[in-house]
């Protein structure tokens with residue numbers, strides 16, 4: 682239900698990451714919102730939370746969220762601003778669970794690309810847009826609706842700001858970049874260490890500083906990097922403890938290149954006698970950024 686948070690609570694849409702929906706057309710395409718929520722032309726009453734996106738007949742319409750196709754109507758050919766055609770719009774309805782549906786309306790005759798009962802994935806093309814039913818020009822009418830066809834507040838994760846497109850706005854689906862995961866702060870708690878900085882959970886691509894606190898007495902903290910195929914090699918970085926038992930260790934991925942690309946990593950406490958032990962490690966890949974920036978899929982050659 683969390684995914685639908687911002688449907689129930691518009692305020693929850695202040696952070697588009699919380700919006701479950703994606704714009705119902707493909708990325709890279711900019712579309713004019715010819716009518717938004719509470720639009721005077723026809724988005725009133727139970728239609729108030731709908732959007733009309735101008736698009737040429739035949740444009741790919743995509744699923745705004747994962748779901749199951751609940752209804753497909755695509756036999757109607759006519760379209761014009763005439764209320765006699767109110768119930769003669771081609772449409773696809775997708776069931777998202779919890780009696781929440783998305784509706785895609787005014788599609789081309791024969792334009793459905795999915796069948797009732799079919800499972801669809803967010804972003805998947807489901808139909809070709811059109812101009813069927815009560816409509817003033819070719820466009821896609823989109824809304825989230827409930828079991829009584831009442832439109833519901835909604836927002837799109839790939840729309841800037843609050844995720845709610847406004848009338849007159851040109852919207853282009855934004856690429857959504859997920860921030861990489863970071864290690865839980867208690868990852869090394871059994872080793873007597875509490876992390877206090879964000880450490881990538883898997884992929885090291887830039888110099889980083891490991892910060893934390895020793896929760897047991899120790900001489901200093903050691904960061905150990907080993908090839909996953911243990912071959913006796915390792916690279917260690919040490920950090921002294923200050924009066925509050927805090928440490929800071931700088932790690933340069935470039936310094937780990939000699940060990941190979943797939944490593945294990947662990948933080949441990951070094952005892953007074955200079956020994957340290959650990960029973961587990963976390964997998965990391967080390968991808969030092971090539972000098973001069975830029976990326977290449979070709980194997981990099983290391984200068985020696």
Ligand SMILES: [Zn+2]
Pocket residue numbers: 716723724731732733821822823
């Ligand atoms: Zn509309």
